[in-house]
Amino acid sequence: MRIGIDIGGTKTHAVLVGDNGAVIAESRKPTGFGADEVITTAAAVVAELAEAEPEGVAAARSVGVGIPGAVDDLGRVRHAVNLGLEGLDLGARLGAALGRPVRVANDVNAAALGVYSLVEHGPSHSMAYLNLGTGLAAGLVLDGRLWRGSRGVAGEIGHIPVDPDGPVCPCGQRGCLELSASGSAVARLWPSDDPKPVRALYLSADDGDAQAIAVRDKLETNVAAAVRILVLTVDVDRVVIGGGVSSLGDRLLEGVRGVLTRWADASPFLRMQDLPSRVDLLPRGFPAAAVGAALIGVEPQHLPTPENGGR
């Protein structure tokens, strides 16, 4: 048994995960703002899990947390602007509140581990999880281990500049990938009051709106570019797309595969990489970040897989 907590900008979601990767119990509460509130909320969702599954929670071998923001190796959150955190020793403070060790990772990295447990893999399988949320970022699992890089910035491909004439990014560079391939990009390029703005964009494009078609094509082209960057950099077996923008489902996947196919038609080199067959979508509704948080620090041979987990 392991406990995973996904601390999001609006809600904190805890899951109790069995050794086979199955979610046994879950609990959600609105996330508080600031260090004390974030820790209180995280402790409260675990207390609620314990009410539902007292024996399972008592027996849980580890607690993992995924949180949006920069996290160091010691479980300190350097900054998580949306949660009002700066230099919070989250691992130690939540560990003291829960009375057991707590491991912490960036939420996209945690989600990558969760997705890895869903995809069929042999011992040397590698995977990138491409998160299309407000921003664009990837988590890398290589040989069953999360690859955070030397400074924890591995996978931050949303800030690779792709357009020298593009707008200035909040990161200070110009024309970053996430300025045209993310939820915030769609909100800026195609403003809409629709609760599902990406779907609204696609419906307008289907109706023939030229501006919507341009924004949709730019989105798909740059998501395809992200897939290409991930494969050409680390040659992962699979790239799995998730995050809010991916709730569009097969429309997005088909569009991205279409771009990758056109590139392959024009390039024998890319054709050999067979990119369209290596990209997939995260199954809808799977709590990747919470499940993956439970798996932070678990040795590769002990990670659940579809083969041993019976998912």
Ligand SMILES: [Zn+2]
């Ligand atoms: Zn940037």
